[in-house]
Amino acid sequence: MVWLHGDSLSDQDPAALRYPGADRVFVFDRLFLKQAQLSFKRLFFLYECAAEAVQEIRLGEIVEELQEAIRQRGAERLAVTESVSPRWKEVVAELKKKIEVEVVPAAGMVDVPDGFEAKRFTPFWKKFGREWEG
Amino acid sequence: MKLERFSGDREQVGRKFAEVMVGLYGETPENAKPSPYSGGRKAGMEALAKFSVHGYANTRNKIHGNVSRLSFYIRHGVLGLREVAESVRNRFGRSYDAVKFWQELGWRQFWRLVYARLGDRIYEDLEPPKVNLGKDFPEELPEEIQAGKTGLVCMDECVRELTQTGYMHNHARMWFASFIIHFRKLGWKAGERFFYRHLLDGDPASNALSWQWVASTFSHRPYLFNKENIQENGGKKWCERCQAKCPFDATYPELEKRLFSL
């Protein structure tokens, strides 16, 4: 099964492309939404993205909902595309205690080695933007 | 729990979704309306195919300039950053406009890298401010600002676009953030949250770090604007309708003196 989250919400998601036969699932995080009180427009935009991208949309606590979706499918592993969000990292750490999780790297516009300390834009772009600057 | 797939036209689907999600969004259910911008890969691909980069560099700062409005698709990974960059290269080749556009895409990756390194620390001042920002900031923006009822037509119109469509032009975001932080001395955090709730492209990294960039807690100097800048890039229509005493009608040295020598 592939978990699509808000940073990677289409069928072109790298984890989805790696496992084209697997079901894709998106979860609305009830607790987060309750606190964040985002505008309905935002939520509906996400719904429209998800409706096109996944077989199943769920609402609730993310880890529980994903576990339930996996159980119902009799799936053995979960694949997900990497995100830099701390909340995503927490969820993945929690999931890994319970099921096998494969994290697929996300693609950027330019390749930047791990550990690069981004501080100001101009030096960053001088160093890595060459392919696009010509 | 599983969410049902709703059928019907967009408005009907919106109404059904609003019922199921009640309590989980900011508006009352009667006021819950879809944005004019549709979500989904299909809509994203159409918007990308329609976008021509011609004129981007010279008009992107204008409110009615040729910007892509692809940010919400990019934000949610519906369109890949590289995919968008390559589409422009394949269709238009390398040009002054294209290079400028790629640079803007580069900003997005840059903010993301900062976020990857700092995590939730992006929600606190990353550097000491370079000017006096004031103190005792509110948790939320004053109601009249959120409702677009300050009487300053330029600011009110920008806010109305945001709350009605979920989009705001980059230059308007810069003006509004500068207004909140430097003219009203409300700090950057309440504005950051307001944007995050409403922007379809609301993104922790691009949003919080841009607010800090305007504030000067993640840049060498604060971002300021004046009436001349508004008229040059937003047109004169707003000012013609405006009855308020304009706080922006001054030269930059005058503004710096008024706003920062507290």
Ligand SMILES: Cc1cc2nc3c(=O)[nH]c(=O)nc-3n(C[C@H](O)[C@H](O)[C@H](O)COP(=O)(O)OP(=O)(O)OC[C@H]3O[C@@H](n4cnc5c(N)ncnc54)[C@H](O)[C@@H]3O)c2cc1C
């Ligand atoms: C106070 C403030 C808050 C902002 N909050 C967000 C936010 O939450 N999410 C967000 O995506 N952008 C944010 N931006 C950056 C920028 O305003 C938007 O990305 C841009 O206006 C989106 O419109 P567009 O797609 O028509 O842009 P275009 O000019 O067509 O640019 C093409 C793409 O490049 C990227 N981009 C362009 N400018 C920037 C920038 N300055 N920083 C990062 N990426 C950029 C976006 O992905 C955009 O879709 C913010 C800017 C400011 C000043």
